[in-house]
Amino acid sequence: MKKILIARPLPEEVTSALKGCDVSVREETAPLSANEMRAALRDYDGVMPTLGDVFSAEVFANVPDPRCKILANFGVGYNHIDAAAARAAGIEVTNTPGAVTDATADVAMTLMLMSARRAAEGERLVRSGAWEGWHPTQMLGLHVTGKKVGLVGMGRIGQAIARRCHYGFEMQVSYFNRSAKDLDFPATRVESLIDLATSVDILVIAVPGGGETRHLIDETVLSAMQSHARLINIARGDVVQEAALIEALRVGKIGGAGLDVYEFEPNVPQALRDLENVVLLPHLGTAAHEVRVDMGLMAAANLQAFIDGEILPNRV
Numbered sequence: 001m002k003k004i005l006i007a008r009p010l011p012e013e014v015t016s017a018l019k020g021c022d023v024s025v026r027e028e029t030a031p032l033s034a035n036e037m038r039a040a041l042r043d044y045d046g047v048m049p050t051l052g053d054v055f056s057a058e059v060f061a062n063v064p065d066p067r068c069k070i071l072a073n074f075g076v077g078y079n080h081i082d083a084a085a086a087r088a089a090g091i092e093v094t095n096t097p098g099a100v101t102d103a104t105a106d107v108a109m110t111l112m113l114m115s116a117r118r119a120a121e122g123e124r125l126v127r128s129g130a131w132e133g134w135h136p137t138q139m140l141g142l143h144v145t146g147k148k149v150g151l152v153g154m155g156r157i158g159q160a161i162a163r164r165c166h167y168g169f170e171m172q173v174s175y176f177n178r179s180a181k182d183l184d185f186p187a188t189r190v191e192s193l194i195d196l197a198t199s200v201d202i203l204v205i206a207v208p209g210g211g212e213t214r215h216l217i218d219e220t221v222l223s224a225m226q227s228h229a230r231l232i233n234i235a236r237g238d239v240v241q242e243a244a245l246i247e248a249l250r251v252g253k254i255g256g257a258g259l260d261v262y263e264f265e266p267n268v269p270q271a272l273r274d275l276e277n278v279v280l281l282p283h284l285g286t287a288a289h290e291v292r293v294d295m296g297l298m299a300a301a302n303l304q305a306f307i308d309g310e311i312l313p314n315r316v
Contacts, residue, residue, distance in 0.1 A: 200229065
């Protein structure tokens with residue numbers, strides 16, 4: 001009987017979904033340690049890891065003849081797994097595309113509206129007891145309807161965000177992507193990231209993580225943005241050069257930011273937490289019960305296909 005390790009506590013609907021195997025659920029919420037990852041590769045036939053479980057080339061090299069033959073990632077992003085090193089070790093990697101799309105897009109819109117309308121700042125004011133009542137020039141923000149939004153990345157999530165912007169808020173959509181997309185809504189592809197940053201009121205990051213996109217949003221891009229513009233990141237934290245963003249927010253190069261992810265997550269610099277013009281969420285992108293169940297069932301389906309000797313539905 002195949003032995004399967006689920007690396008985090010998950011809803012019962014997920015942990016009971018696998019059949020014909022011996023399932024162990026790790027009860028800790030923290031990422032797997034290097035020793036735990038090595039043990040997982042040695043002692044289990046399949047593992048369901050997730051964000052923070054850094055299966056690096058070094059980890060694979062430490063276990064030259066792994067029992068494990070599949071890492072069924074819980075999540076669409078898998079930049080914490082060296083997929084090439086995994087394949088070289090004879091280990092398949094799968095993910096959960098589609099299940100996270102709408103929930104992540106919804107959080108992007110939440111951040112966009114919260115940043116533009118200064119919602120987090122306003123809530124802090126009310127909670128502090130210092131609010132003195134309504135007046136005509138109190139906490140004036142940015143009106144989102146009809147504004148220009150730029151998407152950095154136009155995959156599933158980027159398109160879901162763009163549709164919400166176009167159909168829900170009558171926004172003009174433009175995007176920067178490696179290739180043009182056949183879209184069911186009007187959008188203009190821009191060849192230069194700098195040109196996109198210069199032209200929009202809201203810049204939304206929706207690219208995959210990894211070496212190719214690390215610090216894609218750097219001081220140059222931030223300096224190109226308009227002084228009222230907002231930066232929204234629901235992708236991976238290290239796509240944005242955090243130190244450059246802190247400085248841009250501190251001196252008012254941009255109007256604000258909304259972040260659900262951080263470069264050194266879960267560490268968020270005090271300098272960032274001290275700023276009023278940034279909305280900070282604790283990686284809530286897919287944090288809805290139904291969505292986490294859907295993600296888990298998709299990861300479980302990948303594992304079940306492996307157990308049953310069938311084609312993996314979501315091989316990366």
